[in-house]
Amino acid sequence: MKHTTKFTLTGLAAGIALAAMSGSVVAQEKWTMTTTWPDNLDLIEIDRHWAELVNQLAGDEVEIEFYAGGTLMPGTEVFDATETGSIQAAGDWPGYWAGRSPAFSPLATTTSLFNGVDYLNWINQWGGFELYQEVYGQYNMVYLPYGITNNESGFRGGTPIESLADLEGKRLRLSGRDQGRVLEQLGGSQVTLAGGEIYQAIERGVVDGAEFSTPGVDYKAGFGEVADYWMTPGWHQSASVFGVMINQESWDALSEETQEKLKIAAQATMAWSLAWSEKQSTEGTVKFLDDGTTINQLSEEDLKKIQDITNDVIVQGACEDPMHAKVYHSMISYLENYANWRDVSVPFNMSRVTDNLPSLEEIEACMGE
Secondary structure, three states, rough: OOHHHHHHHOOOOHHHHHHHHHHHHHHHHHEEEEEEEOOOOOHHHHHHHHHHHHHHOOOOOOEEEEEEOOOOOOHHHHHHHHHHHHOOOEEEOOOHHHOOOHHHHHHOOOOOOOHHHHHHHHHHHHHHHHHHHHHHHHOOEEEEEEEOOOOOOOOEOOOOOOHHHHHHOOOOOOOHHHHHHHHHHHOOOEOOOOOOHHHHHOOOOOOOEOOOOHHHHHOOOOHHHHHOOEEOHHHHHHOOEEEEEHHHHHHOOOOOHHHHHHHHHHHHHHHHHHHHHHHHHHHHHHHHHHOOOEEEEOOOHHHHHHHHHHHHHHHHHOOOOOHHHHHHHHHHHHHHHHHHHHOOOOOOOOOOOOOOOOHHHHHHHHOOO
């Protein structure tokens, strides 16, 4: 009897010790995180902001060691590394993975559709967050969108683009499948180049012009040194989203409380990133102008033509892939629903006011609805 009592007490003590050990394991969880962005591109600041905020909010439970893009592996390899668990997390721009699924493209940016506030609304209140989980979940990952930048700069080059007629025959560096399809219908041809290759490509005349990011990022990349002309607006990427890919097993190893802290850090970073990007864009624009860059804005007529072509291209792409269609269906449904308030709040509205949208009926027909 005494032996049994002793065994029970020992078992209880072991249980308490095991629980304590389990707690300490959670407390000592260490993650390796990298990103697609090298240190010399300002977009890395969004990734760094989230990682630092997580360490402040949840440092007792998970500690993130952050590495700039290219220091652990090429940026093109971070998707596979996160999927397999070689690293626990990686910052990205979803559009880089559109070759795996075209649905990644609208999760990253849209051609002449969403602005930054639209992404903010859609992700947080209109079902967008769940679609990121559905798409990335197919690759053993959880995804936390945590960065938004508004409209990108547009095309920069050594010769002016004053209207759509000037795009005829131009070779332009441009990211995105849908973007390339629109450009082709406007008379230009798409050239795919990594961000680090743009400067020399413009300088050497390999391309007639190029787009990359927002004015602040573009200025620090030195594009003002090789491009005297700047065409706006950046219709090809009316806004962009960035976030963190997290290996599913690494995510599951965290407590629900810690997971919630990572989500809170993502939401805080998202709000910060939009304001930070707009400030950087303002400062970058001033610097380009001070350096003598000539800015040409497309006319309303030209923008309407781009919108008409874009609407057809979006429907075409949606009909080629069910998941692509599902994402765009959600986005366009949001715009139609939000218009009930947005349009009566003009001129103090936050989103674009337009009724010229891709056809939901045609997308639904492709989805079999």
